[in-house]
Amino acid sequence: MLEIYTAALINGLLIGGVYALVALGLTLIYGVLHIVNFAHGSLLMVAMFAAWVLAEKAGVSPYAALPVVACGMFAVGWALYRYVIGRVSRGEDRAILLATLGVSVVLDNLFLAIFGGDTRQIEGDLTFAMWEVGPLLLAVPKVIAFGVSLVLAGGLWAFMARTDMGRAIRAVAKEPEGARLMGIRPERVFALAYGIGIGCLGAAGCLLLPSFFVSPHVGSVFVLVAFTIVVLGGMGSFPGAVVGGLLIGVTESLGGLVLGESLGPIGISLVFIAVLLLRPTGLFGAAR
């Protein structure tokens, strides 16, 4: 009995690592641009399809494809902000929200039109590979995903904390006008930050693919998960996104075990509602 729970707990933590990476992108975009990126789930879906196409049509392993897909998604995000979201929304909260919703409707249906509604998975030895650790069986792709996600999260933190570019991004996040006076162009930084946030999704898509299926609707599954993590951790907080990701991974895994397959997913939505209603600043967030 205890072993089942331990296995579920560890499984949840492993998945939570990738969730943290997805949420880091979202929290970065929120923290810098102060926009709620509703297209986040759909862009993750795009990344997963990119990894799937590379794996199935070109035979590239998702791990080898990771740098390529991450850079590609960075470019997609940068262009999307520069040419669509930034232009369409004119900086109004509701317009930005609706613009990112519009982008997600377009992407979901574009991929439905191209790939059809079937769920797809990559076929390979990797998908079912297991590591035996004591009494526990750990899925190899999940362990790899967890490790790589945390390394990338650390890298992102170092980039934000130590480099001039990271400082510029943080400056714009705090004081766009002050940053402008210092010679930073906020519009460029916005596009850059949006690109980095989406680039995280490129990496996450590659890490998720070996253990998850992909379909054009998969974005709507992840979008609520990502928002729950970000709200739980505190909008804009990096440590919050990592801790929130792990907590939500565990919540999902234990929820599925305790409540069953069909009722299990309710845990995430309930956590989300409860945090928003009771403690909207989240665990690590400063007062808004």
Add this chain to the structure above:
Amino acid sequence: MKWVLVGGVAAVPFVLPSQSMVNIAMLTAFSAFLGQCWNIAGGFGGLTSFGHAVFFGSGAYTGAILQTRYGVNPWVGLPAAFLVGGLVGAGIGAASFRAGLRGSYFALVTLAFAEVFRVLSNSLEFTQGGLGIAIPLKVSAWNFQFADRRATYAVVLVLLAVASGVAVWLTKGRMGARLAAVRENEDAAAALGVDIVRTKTWALALSGGLAAMGGVVYGQTYLYIDPSIGFGTERSVEMLLVAMIGGAGTVWGPVLGAVVLHVVADVSRAFIATPGFAPMVYGVVLLVIIAVLPQGLAGVWAQVRGTPGGARDA
């Protein structure tokens, strides 16, 4: 004069020769009705909801469960759904607005509520889980099932007229003035003595009650509902799109939006029939509208006539 014209256009489907053309008219009016329901909260109140399906689904399940479990006449389902939808709206509204959620946060919390309802209806025995509820076929006017689509169209038109009547009232009455004050500037409205939480909760409850009646009509027309038909995101997004494209916060916006949506759907389907293509075009239309016509299509009309119209962004 205007009303004669509108009445004339709305009456055309009654003399159309084919049922499939009547069906298109019925679906358009149905979208316009649901868009108008969204508009009451989202347009006039500035409460951008991403989860209005929660009301539609609650209504659909109320009608179906009353009928299949308790043998209640489906017409009774309409007022019952109005009550249930109103209560759900009041509950979500009271909880969210008391906590001070607005803008994007409110949008996300409505989405989460719709998801909670979807998961619950997918797991509970009472709602027959993922199997959904089939409503037994028994065609008669008494049983709210019509062989002729024109009858369904007539029912939907009446609902659309009711919802639009509410919208007109909001542009004229005291309640509407309070709601507009809250939408434009909450602090100023509070300073003038408007109870913000109450006003917004009331708008969401009214909007939800009306949308729930749409769920009953859906059930009686297609005789089957399941968790994703009832509470799926697509329904929420369609309601929002119709109102936003046509013009949120205007009486005619949702009607215009629904006509545009269905014309776009049918025309694009005629060229490229792949599933997904038509909704993708709506998404593009939405982006274009936000970029160039933030007041929606109805806003253009108001500008042409030189009258101030449409809601400014909250």
